[in-house]
Amino acid sequence: MNGKRVLTLFTITICLILITACGNNNKQNEAAKQDNNQIEKQTDEKETNENNAEVADKDDETALPLTQLLPYKTGYTWTYNGAVEYGHRMNLKSIDEKADKAIYTVEGEVDDVSGGESGKDYSLDVTYTVTSDTLIQEVESETMMDNNFEEIELIQMPLEEGTEWTQTQTNAEGEEVTLESSIEAVKEDGEQKIYTVTYEDTDSDYYQKRDIKEGVGVLSFEHLYIFEDDDDEVEDMPIGYEIYYDATGFDISKPEPEHPEEITQQKAVENVTTYIEEHEDYDEFSVMVDREEDGKYHLRVFENQSDHIATLGWYSVDKLSGKVEAEM
Numbered sequence: 001m002n003g004k005r006v007l008t009l010f011t012i013t014i015c016l017i018l019i020t021a022c023g024n025n026n027k028q029n030e031a032a033k034q035d036n037n038q039i040e041k042q043t044d045e046k047e048t049n050e051n052n053a054e055v056a057d058k059d060d061e062t063a064l065p066l067t068q069l070l071p072y073k074t075g076y077t078w079t080y081n082g083a084v085e086y087g088h089r090m091n092l093k094s095i096d097e098k099a100d101k102a103i104y105t106v107e108g109e110v111d112d113v114s115g116g117e118s119g120k121d122y123s124l125d126v127t128y129t130v131t132s133d134t135l136i137q138e139v140e141s142e143t144m145m146d147n148n149f150e151e152i153e154l155i156q157m158p159l160e161e162g163t164e165w166t167q168t169q170t171n172a173e174g175e176e177v178t179l180e181s182s183i184e185a186v187k188e189d190g191e192q193k194i195y196t197v198t199y200e201d202t203d204s205d206y207y208q209k210r211d212i213k214e215g216v217g218v219l220s221f222e223h224l225y226i227f228e229d230d231d232d233e234v235e236d237m238p239i240g241y242e243i244y245y246d247a248t249g250f251d252i253s254k255p256e257p258e259h260p261e262e263i264t265q266q267k268a269v270e271n272v273t274t275y276i277e278e279h280e281d282y283d284e285f286s287v288m289v290d291r292e293e294d295g296k297y298h299l300r301v302f303e304n305q306s307d308h309i310a311t312l313g314w315y316s317v318d319k320l321s322g323k324v325e326a327e328m
Contacts, residue, residue, distance in 0.1 A: 067130050071216065083240065088110040093106065107126075121143065124144045135153070145240070149177070162182070165181050179208075216243070222238050288302070290314075295320070299317065313326065315327060
């Protein structure tokens, strides 16, 4: 009887030891599994963050690549001379950078070779709009040579020889014209590239041709001048203009101010209002400057309720650049 009791106690002890060992092993295995999962999670998060950062950097660099075809800041002046004493000058007045496009506003005038006797309007307004894949020119001028199309796509991505696209534009007579457009050639000019682009009317002999240089814009323009006279002896002829570099570029005789002028609070309100209209979907809203801090205006966007003001969001505006950023 005592021998059986001793054997039973020994058996129970061995089982308890085995159970304890198994429990400890399970806990250790579970802890190791959790550690491995945590390491894998941290690795995945790190890789995701790095990939997101890389994509974000790439997007920032390539969002509007065609801006490289235009001057990088305001104050740039173009001067052109051409056939039959033609010439015009224009100046880059503003650059409005938005999330999905950049708008360059240009003003100038065409040379009046009549000495004021023609009675024509020689002013010109040109707008260049840069999107993710297209540079668009809009012209408002009675006398500028390339005003046959109020709007035209100057060039498209990718910036390489052989790129082709078709566009339909309305000419000065109100007729729709289909233009087969292409980048015919790309050549190096120092560190810059020059793109030769042609635009051919699919229904006539009419064409346009431009050289566009990085950092400058249009170098030259040519088109087929079609005489309205039906006389067969009068042949249509190509005419155009080209840049006069000696009077083109930034005016280095006027140094930039050491302390650039800051935008006003009213301008900050206008910038935020435009930003909201383009990026948000508020039915009604008001904007007010809350404070000035760290070189920025901080503005509140709100809605007036009957008994209180409901804040819709906070935004900052850089005092120098006017750039709008949403605050968290």
